Amino acid sequence: MRNKANPSVLFLYGLFLTILAFALRKIEPLIFSALLNMSIGLILGFKRFRFLIAAFLLSLVGVAVNAIIFAGGEPIYQLGPLIIRSKAITGFIEVSLRLALMLSATLIFSSLTNPRDLLRSLESELGLPKQVSFTVSLSLRLLRIFEADIREVQAVRKSRGLRTIPLTPSGWSSFLSPLLSIGLERGRWIGIAAELRGFSLRKSKKTCLKLGLLDFLIFTLILVQIIVFLMF
Amino acid sequence: MKLNYTTVDLAILAVVAALFGAIFAFAWTPYYAIKAIGGKPVAVLLTYGIWYMAAPLAATLLKKPGSAILGETLAGLVESLIPQIGGFSSLIYAFFQGLFSEIVYAIGKYKNFGGLQAALAGAVPALPSILLDIFLWGSVYPPEVFVILLVLAMISGAIYGFIAYSVAERVR
Numbered sequence: 490m491r492n493k494a495n496p497s498v499l500f501l502y503g504l505f506l507t508i509l510a511f512a513l514r515k516i517e518p519l520i521f522s523a524l525l526n527m528s529i530g531l532i533l534g535f536k537r538f539r540f541l542i543a544a545f546l547l548s549l550v551g552v553a554v555n556a557i558i559f560a561g562g563e564p565i566y567q568l569g570p571l572i573i574r575s576k577a578i579t580g581f582i583e584v585s586l587r588l589a590l591m592l593s594a595t596l597i598f599s600s601l602t603n604p605r606d607l608l609r610s611l612e613s614e615l616g617l618p619k620q621v622s623f624t625v626s627l628s629l630r631l632l633r634i635f636e637a638d639i640r641e642v643q644a645v646r647k648s649r650g651l652r653t654i655p656l657t658p659s660g661w662s663s664f665l666s667p668l669l670s671i672g673l674e675r676g677r678w679i680g681i682a683a684e685l686r687g688f689s690l691r692k693s694k695k696t697c698l699k700l701g702l703l704d705f706l707i708f709t710l711i712l713v714q715i716i717v718f719l720m721f
Numbered sequence: 722m723k724l725n726y727t728t729v730d731l732a733i734l735a736v737v738a739a740l741f742g743a744i745f746a747f748a749w750t751p752y753y754a755i756k757a758i759g760g761k762p763v764a765v766l767l768t769y770g771i772w773y774m775a776a777p778l779a780a781t782l783l784k785k786p787g788s789a790i791l792g793e794t795l796a797g798l799v800e801s802l803i804p805q806i807g808g809f810s811s812l813i814y815a816f817f818q819g820l821f822s823e824i825v826y827a828i829g830k831y832k833n834f835g836g837l838q839a840a841l842a843g844a845v846p847a848l849p850s851i852l853l854d855i856f857l858w859g860s861v862y863p864p865e866v867f868v869i870l871l872v873l874a875m876i877s878g879a880i881y882g883f884i885a886y887s888v889a890e891r892v893r
């Protein structure tokens with residue numbers, strides 16, 4: 490029995506948590522799921538993903554500001570022109586829990602597996618078409634190159650006296666053109682090279698879905714959260 | 722319906738997905754900068770359409786059925802596989818945005834891939850996008866705010882959809 494979680498199961502669990510974050514309307518199951526998964530996520534990924542947790546805490550400041558400005562309800566506290574209404578507090582808690590649930594999906598998934606293993610597992614065990622796994626694998630490889638390209642375009646824009654971060658639609662147009670131009674050239678040649686190496690003729694190896702102890706634990710977590718959802 | 726994608730088409734889809742995976746992550750900086758200066762409505766008007774661009778761009782480049790939904794969804798999948806706060810929500814948003822863009826091209830029976838279709842394919846994804854925002858943020862924003870945001874997001878999407886078309890036509 491494997492002692493590592495299956496990447497496909499982790500991916501499905503991440504999707505399950507994200508759907509819960511959108512779908513749960515009552516606060517009790519939301520609190521339960523958010524606290525349970527955030528605890529697991531923090532145990533697994535606190536050291537490695539500190540920057541994400543810091544960004545999440547910063548985003549809560551934005552949620553609080555929006556809640557104070559937009560939410561209605563009875564005024565419960567007033568400090569000069571600042572009025573805090575009842576729905577601002579409940580709204581802040583609710584949205585924070587939803588965001589926490591989403592972050593916990595990332596922490597759990599990224600701590601226990603990586604995109605390459607996921608694609609291999611999705612293709613061989615769950616029958617994802619090889620065309621999709623090829624496209625996503627290639628995208629992940631190209632991503633770092635495009636990030637470097639973006640920095641290069643920014644440097645050129647700076648030397649020409651333009652904004653390094655485009656703020657208007659026309660700015661975005663001039664920002665995207667060189668990136669897409671070079672990207673398409675790369676894409677065409679990568680496609681030709683892959684075809685010359687017999688990509689279309691390659692057969693995907695199908696294997697049975699291998700489940701380990703951790704996978705059964707994940708299925709138990711899903712079951713528990715569904716039961717809690719049904720109880721409320 | 723059989724999708725006849727060559728390996729070069731798949732590689733071009735990968736380019737669109739990677740480019741927008743990087744752009745989506747990068748676009749948060751101008752979004753927050755504009756939000757701090759002009760508030761959320763201005764930020765929505767000037768930046769939301771960026772997140773709807775992958776679909777019209779992929780469709781204009783490939784001109785094939787399924788290219789809009791694949792372009793947007795794959796970009797969302799790439800973004801969601803990079804550790805970030807939103808987690809897998811990027812994939813869910815991208816799938817529905819891509820689906821709505823695809824519907825625009827499907828209504829025209831995949832005969833027209835011009836500027837008008839690209840603008841519409843950029844505007845229509847605002848519907849699922851704001852609907853998902855309601856599920857997520859409904860307890861903070863009142864309904865009238867969402868109506869304003871929807872209109873602004875559609876305008877933004879139409880502008881960026883047309884930009885996607887013009888950039889794609891320029892570099893093809």
